[in-house]
Amino acid sequence: xxxxxxxxxxxxxxxxxxxxxxxxxxxxxxxxxxxxxxxxxxxxxxxxxxxxxxxxxxxxxxxxxxxxxxxxxxxxxxxxxxxxxxxxxxxxxxxxxxxxxxxxxxxxxxxxxxxxxxxxxxxxxxxxxxxxxxxxxxxxxxxxxxxxxxxxxxxxxxxxxxxxxxxxxxxxxxxxxxxxxxxxxxxxxxxxxxxxxxxxxxxxxxxxxxxxxxxxxxxxxxxxxxxxxxxxxxxxxxxxxxxxxxxxxxxxxxxxxxxxxxxxxxxxxxxxxxxxxxxxxxxxxxxxxxxxxxxxxxxxxxxxxxxxxxxxxxxxxxxxxxxxxxxxxxxxxxxxxxxxxxxxxxxxxxxxxxxxxxxxxxxxxxxxxxxxxxxxxxxxxxxxxxxxxxxxxxxxxxxxxxxxxxxxxxxxxxxxxxxxxxxxxxxxxxxxxxxxxxxxxxxxxxxxxxxxxxxxxxxxxxxxxxxxxxxxxxxxxxxxxxxxxxxxxxxxxxxxxxxxxxxxxxxxxxxxxxxxxxxxxxxxxxxxxxxxxxxxxxxxxxxxxxxxxxxxxxxxxxxxxxxxxxxxxxxxxxxxxxxxxxxxxxxxxxxxxxx
Numbered sequence: 001x002x003x004x005x006x007x008x009x010x011x012x013x014x015x016x017x018x019x020x021x022x023x024x025x026x027x028x029x030x031x032x033x034x035x036x037x038x039x040x041x042x043x044x045x046x047x048x049x050x051x052x053x054x055x056x057x058x059x060x061x062x063x064x065x066x067x068x069x070x071x072x073x074x075x076x077x078x079x080x081x082x083x084x085x086x087x088x089x090x091x092x093x094x095x096x097x098x099x100x101x102x103x104x105x106x107x108x109x110x111x112x113x114x115x116x117x118x119x120x121x122x123x124x125x126x127x128x129x130x131x132x133x134x135x136x137x138x139x140x141x142x143x144x145x146x147x148x149x150x151x152x153x154x155x156x157x158x159x160x161x162x163x164x165x166x167x168x169x170x171x172x173x174x175x176x177x178x179x180x181x182x183x184x185x186x187x188x189x190x191x192x193x194x195x196x197x198x199x200x201x202x203x204x205x206x207x208x209x210x211x212x213x214x215x216x217x218x219x220x221x222x223x224x225x226x227x228x229x230x231x232x233x234x235x236x237x238x239x240x241x242x243x244x245x246x247x248x249x250x251x252x253x254x255x256x257x258x259x260x261x262x263x264x265x266x267x268x269x270x271x272x273x274x275x276x277x278x279x280x281x282x283x284x285x286x287x288x289x290x291x292x293x294x295x296x297x298x299x300x301x302x303x304x305x306x307x308x309x310x311x312x313x314x315x316x317x318x319x320x321x322x323x324x325x326x327x328x329x330x331x332x333x334x335x336x337x338x339x340x341x342x343x344x345x346x347x348x349x350x351x352x353x354x355x356x357x358x359x360x361x362x363x364x365x366x367x368x369x370x371x372x373x374x375x376x377x378x379x380x381x382x383x384x385x386x387x388x389x390x391x392x393x394x395x396x397x398x399x400x401x402x403x404x405x406x407x408x409x410x411x412x413x414x415x416x417x418x419x420x421x422x423x424x425x426x427x428x429x430x431x432x433x434x435x436x437x438x439x440x441x442x443x444x445x446x447x448x449x450x451x452x453x454x455x456x457x458x459x460x461x462x463x464x465x466x467x468x469x470x471x472x473x474x475x476x477x478x479x480x481x482x483x484x485x486x487x488x489x490x491x492x493x494x495x496x497x498x499x500x501x502x503x504x505x506x507x508x509x510x511x512x513x514x515x516x517x518x519x520x521x522x523x524x525x526x527x528x529x530x531x532x533x534x535x536x537x538x539x540x541x542x543x544x545x546x547x548x549x550x551x552x553x554x555x556x557x558x559x560x561x562x563x564x565x566x567x568x569x570x571x572x573x574x575x576x577x578x579x580x581x582x583x584x585x586x587x588x589x590x591x592x593x594x595x
């Protein structure tokens with residue numbers, strides 16, 4: 001039967017050997033996370049996720065959520081698991097200490113979030129959305145709002161949501177119709193309907209803090225007239241406790257392909273009481289804080305579910321016997337060999353392994369940038385980290401979910417017919433993973449954001465800085481014979497990314513359709529180059545350990561996997577560049593009626 005174990009050894013390899021996070025021990029929050037604390041957090045987090053959350057994963061899928069008389073009930077065991085999680089402080093790992101958090105680095109919270117999503121993605125969305133909503137209030141809320149909501153949200157006593165989408169508008173938020181009418185006491189009456197609201201209604205927390213985009217009467221049309229409001233399920237009393245029920249309710253639950261354990265709600269607001277967050281007509285800017293937080297979390301989900309599927313696949317491939325090895329029996333005393341001896345099964349397993357380990361390094365490296373953006377001692381480092389966060393967020397979200405879903409699908413293929421049944425778990429993982437390519441901005445939108453906004457921002461400073469960092473790594477290591485394969489691979493990928501960037505800068509301005517047509521392949525070429533950088537760094541760390549005589553098998557394994565990446569993944573860079581440079585002409589030639 002399938003099982004999940006937190007990949008603690010690989011997490012430590014990335015954090016300690018590759019990123020050397022302890023070098024930042026003099027910075028705020030890092031000082032509170034010495035190596036023994038990091039190990040303890042990962043160990044205990046792994047136990048909680050393996051023993052409490054993972055057993056509920058299938059339960060949540062089978063039972064789903066139910067709605068009766070406006071009350072949503074989550075699957076059996078979710079309520080108790082949520083209580084255990086909040087009482088243990090898992091929701092407050094990286095929250096600011098002034099609001100009751102533990103103040104640990106973001107990268108550590110990211111590592112815990114990986115195993116949280118891998119063990120039970122639907123459950124993990126409840127605290128995940130709350131964290132994003134809290135960050136938006138932290139950035140845009142008034143002192144009074146922060147003092148009222150943040151301690152309870154970070155502790156998990158109250159939860160949070162984001163309310164953007166309406167029946168007639170998703171990505172194009174300029175068309176939203178939810179209205180806000182100002183009241184004499186400074187509050188607003190919010191009226192409208194929002195759909196696809198994850199964790200919009202449930203019984204896990206004492207209150208639900210909805211962040212709602214709406215348009216104040218008389219506001220400008222389009223996105224320039226959108227404001228953000230905090231609209232709690234229960235109106236807080238003067239003592240800050242849940243009071244009178246607000247005039248909002250769940251009007252229905254979506255019947256979904258996956259993530260059945262999470263309540264995806266239609267939310268109806270009928271003159272509900274809300275309060276403005278930040279300035280009038282500036283709500284989208286604040287909500288993007290939450291959306292960017294969520295996009296990084298979704299990219300992490302792509303890694304998490306791929307890791308789960310890889311563990312399922314590896315165990316199955318070692319146990320399932322079918323046929324004989326092409327080079328002679330490897331299990332001569334049995335009727336057949338385990339399928340892991342077959343090259344094509346090895347190909348699939350290696351592709352899974354390359355992805356999950358490369359994605360883990362890329363995600364944690366990006367999470368470290370989030371820490372440095374806010375905590376680095378010098379302005380230049382903070383600026384660079386901020387640039388990287390802006391530039392790489394769409395790549396983390398889209399590349400990791402595209403390739404993550406592909407990796408889970410590969411896992412189902414390894415299982416053969418067994419994978420198509422519910423018994424082995426991988427079909428649920430595939431269904432759960434599919435949403436990651438869609439929510440928090442479809443991957444096509446992420447690609448357009450990358451080529452349309454992120455490349456040109458700050459006079460192309462972020463991408464030029466990133467390219468310079470790759471050049472610096474190549475120059476520092478090109479004389480190392482042990483790293484030649486990986487450094488040459490990175491150099492080649494970076495050169496193709498530079499060619500693709502130059503083409504977009506020239507041809508995209510000539511015809512905007514060229515940029516749109518090339519955007520997905522450009523994002524994938526960028527993601528592939530980021531992976532080349534991660535694998536080169538991992539190979540460098542592993543080679544150094546091997547040279548020191550360290551016999552831990554993880555290091556030799558990393559070098560073999562890095563070589564597979566260079567030989568089997570990097571050739572895709574040529575195809576991506578060719579498609580980028582083909583332009584939009586053929587794509588846009590046919591009239592709609594000809595399809």
